Amino acid sequence: MYAVVVTFQIVPEKMAAFLPLMQDNATISLAQEDGCHRFDVCTDPARPNDVFLYELYTDRAAFDLHLASHHFQSFDAQTKAMIAAKFIRTFRDVTT
Numbered sequence: 001m002y003a004v005v006v007t008f009q010i011v012p013e014k015m016a017a018f019l020p021l022m023q024d025n026a027t028i029s030l031a032q033e034d035g036c037h038r039f040d041v042c043t044d045p046a047r048p049n050d051v052f053l054y055e056l057y058t059d060r061a062a063f064d065l066h067l068a069s070h071h072f073q074s075f076d077a078q079t080k081a082m083i084a085a086k087f088i089r090t091f092r093d094v095t096t
Helices: 012-032 060-068 070-082
Strands: 001-009 036-044 047-057 083-093
Touching: 001 012, 001 060, 012 036, 012 047, 012 070, 047 060, 060 070, 060 083, 070 083
Parallel strands: none
Antiparallel strands: 001 047, 001 083, 036 047
């Protein structure tokens, strides 16, 4: 497995618009991408402008297909101005 964790800091007045787009991206990824096995969208009331993602893919190639997908490209374009900062980390399963 290939894990991707992303933390977004959202422009405060944009959170209400950002979350539905993020949730749609997660739902479509799980439904349409065979290599996407998990896509959690999380928030914390103590950090109201942060969104945390936990995604699991079969491998790096499956994640690359996600990044190239039409739905991700559309999400990325629609949300670019809503994001104040984005931090991405990736991990490879070492047990296999």
